[in-house]
Amino acid sequence: MSQSAHLDALRERYGERYRWLLLLSVMVGTMASIMSSTIINVAIPDMSQHFTLGQERAQWATSGFMAAMTVSMLTTPWLLARYGYRRTYVGAMLLLMGGGIVGGLSSQFALVLAARVAEGLAAGVVQPIPAIIIMRAFGPQEQGRASGLFGMGVVLAPAIGPSIGGVLVDLFGWRSIFFMVVPFCLASLWLAYKFVPVTAPGGVAANRKGATLDWRGLLLAAAGTLCLLNGMVELHGGTWLHASLLLAGAVAALLAFVAWERRMARQGNEALMNLALFGYRPFAMGSVVAFIYGTALFGSTYLIPVYLQLGLGLSPSYVGTLLLPAGLVLAVTIAMVGRLADRQPTYWLVSIGLALLAASFALMTTVHFSTAMWLLVAWATLGRIGLGFILPSLNLGAMRPLDPSLIAQGASAINFVRMLGGAIGVSLCGIVLEWRLAAHGDSFASASTSPARLAAFNESFLMLAALCTLAMVAAWQLRASRAERRQ
Template sequence: MVGTMASIMSSTIVNVAIPDMSHHFTLDQSRVQWVSSGFMVSSTVGMLVTPWVLGRFGYRMTYVATMLLLLAGGIGGGVATAFWMVLAARVAEGLAAGVVQPIPAIVMLRAFEPSEQGRASGMFGMGVVLAPAIGPSIGGLLVDWFGWRSIFFMVVPFCFASIALAYTFVPASAPGGAQAQRGAQLDWRGLVLASGGTLCLLNGLVELHGRSHTTAGLLLIGAALALFVFIAWQRRAAATGREPLMNLALFGYRTYAMGSIVAFIYGTALFGSTYLLPVFMQMGLKLPASQVGTILFPAGLVLAFTIGGVGRLVRRVPTRVLVTIGLALLAASFVLMPTVGLATPLWVLVTWAILGRIGLGFILPSLNLGSMRPLSKELIPHGASAINFLRMLGGATGVSLCAIVLEWRIAAHGDSLANPQTSAARLAAFNESFFLLAALCGVAIVAALQLRDSPRGSTAGK
């Protein structure tokens, strides 16, 4: 939990400093958003290699190595003197976070009985969401007092604590209690295809708003080709007895396949809003960074307690019901956000933020566990890796999409983010971006309604 807190904090807290960072390096939104999406791209790569890393090096060595990498990224970002150095630090942090984040789901499904899994997920979630709940508040104050560099150092104490705890409590064995096998080979070709396809997708989205639509088209075609070749290669690897990077047998389980679709779209809306909300408050409503953190703090606390309560319902209430309720509440918060203007009392903004976080509280403990419960035990590490990869890929797409749509709509309304003053046109552009996120949640609800609970390892969901 402590390691995941560190990785999530490194993911979300930087958003509070994006406006200051863009001014410091003189960057537009399409470039500065790579501070967030660069982290997510490297996270997707880390998530794909998690089963191989755990099998080769075991839990303890994996955790210690990733925390050291996260520590190096935090310190490197804090002392960076050029934007490429910030990006390199974010890539290092993303790789570490990507390896760490699928592990809790593997542990919960293997270490706890089905009757205890929801409760364990709820307790774990309550602890983990305190990081993004407290992080923006402290981060906003640090940005105002010491500048944007200071927020990178917030992960340092968490990393040291996680390393100490890993040596005390984490076993050296691989998943399932087996010894780590150093002879296992990584599917490098699959990894290159997945990484290249992700980069083509995100750069293609950025170029869609640029001057070169031809370049955008070529990059998006490259992303589609990488996807088809990746699927073909994974099938061939499995057919010839090699260990594929992503086990496509996972998607033969209907519940897991539907859960993966929900995870991708949900990641797009979640990370897109995590990027958009702080930018909206600072560049649209002209609120200081410290106040942004204060506004988001109550929503984070409500999320923590919601997760704790919903965790106890996971075994009693069907997954599709919990996930659908959560997505509906998240969509409602996006639809209501355009009611906030310069003269609107701040409590209205806080209320809509809380509504969205309640929705997240319904989704987080139930989606991964509900999607992976039908899987056989040997598929669980691969299932955790793949569904987190798809969620993070959706998140990287969401951050790029929000940044591009926001800048496009602001220009269409005759304004620019370079303008230090806000305007009705700028607020209209933000409102249209929020409506886009609400529409994405609506699409995810359609897939969520197809989720069906079935016992672990059952072929009923296939």
């Protein structure tokens, strides 16, 4: 059976519900990849103690994952065109599951870090796929609803994950966190062979003899990302000379990447990132929002669990329980806002979300040792409501004006930009936190917490609030979307 005939057979067998079954299938794999990116934060203190690591080195279990995920996202359009949806998706799920198993069995931190990098590579390939399917398989009047339902399912994993993860860490230690993704990976593999087509995006046949991967562009992107992350770590823990050299290397790699991608486009070759995307103003502004939003989102995902454990002295299982209500509210908000995104201008929804997220970070500074826990839950929940407004709206506002031939590239690029912001956000929060701890005369070497430690955390939260406020300026530019004006 030909590839197009296989897709037609699936549509004929399952009818109108096929696109929803396809979305469900990739949602399970994306849940596994997102869970693997966030659940590790609950285990960082326990892992640090097991391997006798400082906070900066332990943080690389998160930052290494983020760096690998960020770079591998750029390969998704090429992989889909060459191998099709199913082979690409199944390969990523096998790599993710292998990383979870190896990480859980590791006896050395270097092997744990390698497993995290493997998981990050797999997660990066998977995460642009749902946006491509939503923009390709659903009409404009259903894209918001599909984004909302998909987002609701995806956030349930990290919402419930920290609660289960916290209990597992208390009972079985940090290793159990790695094994949590295995059941999701197994389920995703079964669904993939049942519902995911072998075709490439657009229903065309995958071409294994197509254009070769832009390896030079990929190496430049990887070099720039690694130089940037290491440069930020050196800003605090190393010397100014090393930091300056690494950050200069990041700028040089970025300029070389842009020049190379332009050259590839001029020669008619398949570029790793099609820079024509940024000629669409809504996409360009949406990318700015995605970068800052990624910095705040992933920075806070790292910062909040560390704050609750090392700042307020709470146990991992209690931390997971406190964060659960906020995660459940986020899931409900996404489903509701997804329907609104089909009828309301997305720049309004994104701006409202950023304002709520900034307010949540600012209000976290009112928490102290005698604060009632319900107030802490309320501030965290407010931030998750803000995320619920942003998640289903941002991609739609940025990608609706794109030419259909650019959708796969657009989904890859905006996810890359968001995750680059996320990788920076994790490092930035760690750097600012360590800097402010030293300024207040405290460090994590001390087992007991103190008002000085809370002050350092508060200043880190204020930095995130300022970033969200800055992103609102770019979010307003999403109103230029022609697709929105037609609505």
